[in-house]
Amino acid sequence: MKQTHRITIQASAKDNRKHTSKIWQMEPVSLPALSRVALCGGTHGNEMSGVYLVRELQRQKLEKAGSATLTTVISNPRAVQVCKRYTDTDLNRCFTDAILSSPVTDATPYEVRRAQELNTLLGPKGNVGAMDLLCDLHNTTANMGLSLISYSVQDWVIMHIYRQIQRKITSAPVRFIVLDLPLADAYSQDSLGKHGFSIEVGPQPHGVVRADIFNIMKEAVDQTLDWVQCFNSGCAFEGGEVDNVYTFVKSVYYPRDPETNQIAAAIHPQLQDRDFCLLHPGDPMFLMFSGEILKYEGEEVLHPFFVNECAYYEKSIAFHLARKMTVTIPPLQVKRD
Amino acid sequence: MKQTHRITIQASAKDNRKHTSKIWQMEPVSLPALSRVALCGGTHGNEMSGVYLVRELQRQKLEKAGSATLTTVISNPRAVQVCKRYTDTDLNRCFTDAILSSPVTDATPYEVRRAQELNTLLGPKGNVGAMDLLCDLHNTTANMGLSLISYSVQDWVIMHIYRQIQRKITSAPVRFIVLDLPLADAYSQDSLGKHGFSIEVGPQPHGVVRADIFNIMKEAVDQTLDWVQCFNSGCAFEGGEVDNVYTFVKSVYYPRDPETNQIAAAIHPQLQDRDFCLLHPGDPMFLMFSGEILKYEGEEVLHPFFVNECAYYEKSIAFHLARKMTVTIPPLQVKRD
Numbered sequence: 001m002k003q004t005h006r007i008t009i010q011a012s013a014k015d016n017r018k019h020t021s022k023i024w025q026m027e028p029v030s031l032p033a034l035s036r037v038a039l040c041g042g043t044h045g046n047e048m049s050g051v052y053l054v055r056e057l058q059r060q061k062l063e064k065a066g067s068a069t070l071t072t073v074i075s076n077p078r079a080v081q082v083c084k085r086y087t088d089t090d091l092n093r094c095f096t097d098a099i100l101s102s103p104v105t106d107a108t109p110y111e112v113r114r115a116q117e118l119n120t121l122l123g124p125k126g127n128v129g130a131m132d133l134l135c136d137l138h139n140t141t142a143n144m145g146l147s148l149i150s151y152s153v154q155d156w157v158i159m160h161i162y163r164q165i166q167r168k169i170t171s172a173p174v175r176f177i178v179l180d181l182p183l184a185d186a187y188s189q190d191s192l193g194k195h196g197f198s199i200e201v202g203p204q205p206h207g208v209v210r211a212d213i214f215n216i217m218k219e220a221v222d223q224t225l226d227w228v229q230c231f232n233s234g235c236a237f238e239g240g241e242v243d244n245v246y247t248f249v250k251s252v253y254y255p256r257d258p259e260t261n262q263i264a265a266a267i268h269p270q271l272q273d274r275d276f277c278l279l280h281p282g283d284p285m286f287l288m289f290s291g292e293i294l295k296y297e298g299e300e301v302l303h304p305f306f307v308n309e310c311a312y313y314e315k316s317i318a319f320h321l322a323r324k325m326t327v328t329i330p331p332l333q334v335k336r337d
Numbered sequence: 338m339k340q341t342h343r344i345t346i347q348a349s350a351k352d353n354r355k356h357t358s359k360i361w362q363m364e365p366v367s368l369p370a371l372s373r374v375a376l377c378g379g380t381h382g383n384e385m386s387g388v389y390l391v392r393e394l395q396r397q398k399l400e401k402a403g404s405a406t407l408t409t410v411i412s413n414p415r416a417v418q419v420c421k422r423y424t425d426t427d428l429n430r431c432f433t434d435a436i437l438s439s440p441v442t443d444a445t446p447y448e449v450r451r452a453q454e455l456n457t458l459l460g461p462k463g464n465v466g467a468m469d470l471l472c473d474l475h476n477t478t479a480n481m482g483l484s485l486i487s488y489s490v491q492d493w494v495i496m497h498i499y500r501q502i503q504r505k506i507t508s509a510p511v512r513f514i515v516l517d518l519p520l521a522d523a524y525s526q527d528s529l530g531k532h533g534f535s536i537e538v539g540p541q542p543h544g545v546v547r548a549d550i551f552n553i554m555k556e557a558v559d560q561t562l563d564w565v566q567c568f569n570s571g572c573a574f575e576g577g578e579v580d581n582v583y584t585f586v587k588s589v590y591y592p593r594d595p596e597t598n599q600i601a602a603a604i605h606p607q608l609q610d611r612d613f614c615l616l617h618p619g620d621p622m623f624l625m626f627s628g629e630i631l632k633y634e635g636e637e638v639l640h641p642f643f644v645n646e647c648a649y650y651e652k653s654i655a656f657h658l659a660r661k662m663t664v665t666i667p668p669l670q671v672k673r674d
Contacts, residue, residue, distance in 0.1 A: 055599065056626040083650070141542045205478045205542030207647040211603040211624045262392065266548040287548045289393040310544040313420070 026239050026330035029156055033232045033334050034132040034195070038071040038122050039221065041137040043092050043189050044311070045079025046206040049217045050137025050199075066229030071131070075118060075189060078110060083207050085311050086111055092136075095191050097184040100125060115189075123192040126183055133157065134193025135224055137217060140202035141310040142319075143273040145173035146216050150197040151186045153178050153245060157195040157231075159329045163242050164227045165220050172201070172216045175244045175276060177305065177322065199224075203273070206310050231334055239331040246276070246303055246322035254318045255286060255294060264288055267308045267318060275305045279321070286318070363576050363667035366493055370569045370671050371469040371532070375408040375459050376558065378474040380429050380526050381648070382416025383543040386554045387474025387536075403566030408468070412455060412526060415447060420544050422648050423448055429473075432528050434521040437462060452526075460529040463520055470494065471530025472561055474554060477539035478647040479656075480610040482509035483553050487534040488523045490515050490582060494532040494568075496666045500579045501564045502557050509538070509553045512581040512613060514642065514659065536561075540610070543647050568671055576668040583613070583640055583659035591655045592623060592631060601625055604645045604655060612642045616658070623655070 039057065041050030057072050064070055074080055076091045088109035094100075099112055100119050123130045146169060148162050153176075166174040177200075183191060190196030199220050204213040231237070254263040265286035266272075271279070279285070280301050286294040302321040306312065309319075376394065378387030394409045401407055411417055413428045425446035431437075436449055437456050460467045483506060485499050490513075503511040514537075520528060527533030536557050541550040568574070591600040602623035603609075608616070616622070617638050623631040639658040643649065646656075 052600075052603075052626050055597075059594065059597075060627075141545050203542075205540075205647055206544065207650065208478050208542075208645055209600075209603045210609060210645065211606045212609065214603055214626070215606075257396065260392075260396075263389075263546075266389075266546045266551055269548045269552075272547060272549065289389050289551070290397075308545055308547065310542055313544065 026328060028331040030333055030335040031157060034228050035068050036131050037065055037068045037133045037228055038131040039135050040073045040075045040189060042080040043075040043136055044085045045076050046083050046085055047139035048209040049139050049201060049214045051080055052209050053137060053217055065225040067232050068228055091115060092189055093187045095189055096187050119192060125192045131193040134190050134196035136190045136198045138198050138200045139204045140200055141205055142275050142307045143203045144200060144275045144305060146220055147175045147177050147200040148197045149177045149200055151179055151181055153327045155195055156329055156332050158197050159242055160237050160332050161224055161227050165223045168223050169219050175246060178247045234334055236333040239329055241326050241328050243326045245325045245327050247325060249302055249321045249323055251317045251320050253316045272308060275307045276303050279304050363665060365668040367670055367672035368494060371565050372405050373468050374402055374405045374470045374565055375468040376472050377410045377412045377526060379417040380412040380473055381422045382413050383420050383422055384476035385546040386476050386538060386551045388417055389546050390474060390554055402562040404569050405565055428452060429526055430524045432526055433524050456529060462529045468530040471527050471533040473527045473535045475535050475537045476541045477537055478542055479612050479643050479645055480540045481537060481612045481642060483511045483557055484514050484537040485534045486514045486537055488516055488518055490664045492532055493666055493669050495534050496579055497574050497669050498561055498564050502560045505560050506556050512583060515584045571671055573670045576666055578663050578665050580663045582662045582664050584662060586639055586658045586660055588654045588657050590653045609645060612644045613640050616641050
């Protein structure tokens with residue numbers, strides 16, 4: 001199958017102009033039907049929109065999306081039970097090949113054992129028996145609206161789903177975050193599927209469900225299932241550009257008190273709630289508890305995201321920085337037998 | 338000492354008009370100087386503004402407020418360490434006379450032991466040796482702005498501090514919540530002081546510190562310490578009316594799924610973030626995860642607060658309801674020896 005593709009990296013560093021390179025028309029792609037779809041919530045036990053949404057689908061006994069079977073899973077029931085992100089270790093960092101194949105002993109953390117169970121149920125990762133599509137539901141305390149997160153901008157199924165969600169959902173900004181890792185090192189649960197992505201919606205405090213955030217997540221899930229049905233039934237999806245694609249560059253850490261080693265600042269009010277804005281050199285970044293302001297001293301203009309995410313305090317991460325891209329995707333339709 | 342006082346309960350039930358009863362001029366009151374002040378954070382270990390504010394004051398070694406000594410305390414260091422509300426039981430429900438005087442055994446929860454330690458350090462509750470003023474710092478996920486919470490509208494020190502905070506702080510709405518309980522049953526840490534109140538600021542996710550919320554709390558603490566210095570140095574504070582005083586009426590609980598007993602709804606978007614608005618009979622209250630709307634069926638128009646507070650999920654409390662009052666306070670100044 002011959003393909004050409006083009007990734008345009010926005011020249012945001014100095015002048016925020018786009019490269020104006022020629023866009024090649026990509027040849028149409030045919031891919032197998034998605035006959036087994038999994039929808040997971042509670043991978044982090046205190047991210048409540050996904051927990052309540054999966055429970056509601058289970059209550060409704062929703063087990064089909066058109067011709068596809070739908071499997072719904074509460075990924076970390078122990079963590080959900082105690083309303084914590086995890087009990088022993090972060091489940092959503094346990095899906096690397098190394099951890100999935102590690103021997104189980106009495107000392108093995110609960111989440112490692114659970115990851116291996118989930119790999120049996122929804123994978124095996126990278127194997128022909130894996131779910132065709134895995135969608136994992138998350139919340140963040142950051143003001144990120146609706147983000148899809150995955151490991152490639154060349155998984156055309158996911159990119160087409162992203163474009164449909166972006167076109168149809170107007171209640172929140174919609175963006176795509178790509179983590180550039182090989183499959184073996186992909187650590188999150190969505191990597192178990194042949195195609196997989198996480199849906200991340202915020203801001204919502206962990207341990208809380210907000211109707212507005214729940215509804216945005218539900219719309220994204222409805223659009224995903226709608227796209228799958230349409231794809232499986234033979235719809236042809238046009239190729240073209242998709243924008244608002246962000247690639248992870250680096251993490252920025254909280255400043256710490258040299259004596260106590262404790263976090264010594266909050267995100268500056270001018271950065272708080274401004275996920276995916278442009279952060280320029282010299283922009284305020286932290287407000288120290290002493291009142292002092294710390295500014296961004298990087299050389300490149302980048303886009304902060306996961307700004308003030310609760311779960312990242314334990315690693316002292318204040319936010320991540322990304323570069324913005326536009327991606328061209330090919331026309332897509334289901335491969336006929 | 339002859340006093341007259343008047344509490345006007347706003348006739349909000351039907352028409353939201355105020356009673357127009359005559360306001361009597363109250364006679365001036367003299368009270369002893371406040372020579373020992375305590376400021377506590379981390380009573381709930383995941384309410385971060387108070388934790389970081391107390392740590393910052395400790396870093397600055399701030400031990401005086403004018404002539405008053407200032408004691409700063411992290412109330413629940415174990416819970417702060419693990420960033421949870423509490424480890425065994427809610428510390429801020431442990432300051433009743435019954436719990437403070439209960440015998441300690443090996444089975445006694447950590448927080449009960451810690452409450453008894455704090456009673457020794459900051460009390461004893463109701464005793465002449467207690468702190469003259471105790472201010473306890475809290476956060477909520479509810480959109481409550483800045484609220485002072487205490488057990489009486491006739492503690493003139495607290496009411497005058499409230500009025501100063503209300504007059505000086507414009508960055509958030511300022512309100513007073515009164516819990517009508519006798520001192521022996523007063524369960525929160527602020528009841529250890531001769532005068533005591535909690536400062537509650539939100540919305541802020543638990544486990545997160547936001548600079549805007551931190552700054553509002555800091556302003557409230559600064560105003561409190563400023564008022565204490567002014568009072569101790571002989572300033573005369575005028576009497577008059579104070580408004581936006583709310584008295585707890587009852588709690589409203591989440592609807593539950595009859596089969597699973599799990600919470601079956603979120604706060605309705607029209608109520609979310611609208612703490613202290615007027616809730617009328619027929620107003621939407623819950624959005625069921627199934628899509629159905631539940632309406633408020635009470636007969637009285639009341640004011641919801643602590644709407645969607647994270648910590649109340651474990652008790653299934655969706656919000657509290659209050660009645661609004663205006664309180665008349667007397668002129669106040671320090672009693673000369």
